[in-house]
Amino acid sequence: MSGLRFVDVCAGAGGLALGLEQAGFEPVLLLDNKPVACDTLRLNRPRWNVLEMDLLDFVPDEHPQTYDVDLLSAGLPRVKSSATVARAETNEEERLLEAAVLLTYSIQPRAMIIENVPGLVDAEAFEPLRDFVRKELEHLGYRLHWFVLNAADFGVPQDRKQGVLVALKERYYGSFRPPVPTVDEHVSVGGALRRSMGARGWSGADAWAAQAIGVAPTLVGGSDNRGGADLGPTGTKAAWARMGVNGGALADEAPGPEVHRYPGLIKLTDAQAALVQSFPADWLFAGRKTARYRQIGHASPPPVGKALGTAVADALRG
Template sequence: MKNNELFSIAQVADILGVSKETLRRWDKNGTLKPTRNDGNNYRMYHRGQLEEFEQAKLLFSSTWDQEHAVQPRRKYTLVELFAGAGGLALGMERAGFKSLLLNEIDKHACDTLRFNRPKWNVCQSDISEVDFTKYHGADVVSGGFPCQAFSYAGKKMGFEDTRGTLFFEFARSIKEIRPKIFIAENVRGLLNHEGGKTLEAIKNVIDELGYTLVEPRVLKAIFFRVPQKRERLFLIGVRNDLAKHFEFKWPSPYKRILTLKDALKAGDLYESDVPDSAGQKYPDKKKRVLDLIPPGGYWRDLPDTLQREYMQKSYFLGGGKTGMARRLAWDEPSLTLTCAPAQKQTERCHPDETRPLTVREYARIQTFPDDWKFSGPLSAQYKQIGNAVPVNLATAVAKSVVTALNLLETCEQHHNQNEIVAA
């Protein structure tokens, strides 16, 4: 990134985590003034202007390459829950983990896992039916438990009080396996769910289980070599008897923000253009509307009469609803992928062609490799990909966990050597 001294308004908005409207306001009030390109009047920002912002500093001084060169001191073992199509599991594998078990209830997702990794121990069942005691001593338990509402009435919200929720089953796996570290991921909404009470209840249970929690953090996928504006909340915990030797450092950002072009064309991320694959289609009426939307545009780019017709009652409601009638742009990351690319609330239209993204385009935006095949009907494939943790984000977090485990391993070896000397 050092050679790219100029940044567009879209790039700066992504780097600083603010809207383009905010940048335009900063331009007017003098907070951050871009220069104008004489040829086309585009607003461009110099690298030096951005270096006073913390997020830009991290990007420009990235230690991504060093972190990704880290190798495990031994083959660390993993139990993966709510495994889905394998985004998190594949990232953990790339960091050097050996999976002992992958549990998932969805048949199509399990078929996907088995097809791509025949040697993985994939258990298709309700998690409440899994006996985790046979995996006692695995190094890591990971998974994205769905966030269900708890009933708080008259309860202290300890382990037993979460019974009947999928978080209880995740906690039970930790209780029975006693891993060194656990990794839980969820939607960022968990931070403020029920006014923060849900997360507080989760923290109580983690403490009750005998684990120390790293302060939870929302990671933005665009900073971790993922061409998508997706955000996930990560919770990392370590067993209390290891906590004094535990040092966890969140992963550094990649050296630049990737765009849709990086996902679908040959370049930094993939060696070839995206392969052809099946995809949904728009009904003729919707296609005629989306034909009028420019790259990066949405319903407000339509003539007013069409805006009213397309949005109906939503036209009069507040909020931008920028996902509706949305066409993606080549030079920006994709919006967060959903489970259905043609859904009215969350359209993800191809930048040039008036159609939803295909399955392989979806998979690339989630940074799955092209040889990772998805099982089931088209709707099930989209759902699996849309629900996945982006592989490159998972890899970045997993590398940080490997670094922490390596340190624990070193401390344990020194402890054992000292005991031998003392004897």
């Protein structure tokens, strides 16, 4: 089992897929329903087989290269709490998660990764959904690991907790170990962005970085039905303000020599938000500024994908 192959659904801007690639997996198909996300994938990896389609419409029989892959991965839209669902007309996110699970009937991967909200792992509100997942996958001979990871433990300068399901066929289950932290100390926002902040000659870059000593709050991509890009809800904006950042909007470029921060706050660019997600600096995002930021905010940080991919690869290789 030298070359490990995977299918990635709801691939978005490619954060999870990029991490899996770094762990030694090769994609046979990546699926997403957003044209701009598919453009991003093709822009960075022209050789990848990218399919623009809604997961609910995807028929594996029409794509036989997906059969019998090593891994099916899904960085799905965040499922909602029961209180939120009660106010919604439909629960599209839950339907997508169920659809991803049901793909195992056709694709029959050796392993599956689903990444979502931390509450999916153990919150009472999600017990019916976990029960559905458990029954469907155990029926096909998988055994399940549920756990929570924090991206900050893998070198991402962000407090971003992710609920993870790793399901493996019985023969590989006992060899799997959830990823362990790869850093002894968390990377600060200042440490991650100092060079970028000073790239246009802003004299305050070092002083700003010296006080931005914590990890960032979770980046929030927001809804396509909402206005312009910002860094998150009120509490998130307050956390950014304590690090000298205006979380209410994005800048078009890094601060230059003309900028005097105090008493004001600086704004991040979408490229700096991508660094907070630990995308490589050369990973490009298609679309206009708001569309770029939403892809970034919704993504799974590549270092987390790499850690998960490495753990699954180790189990599959015994």
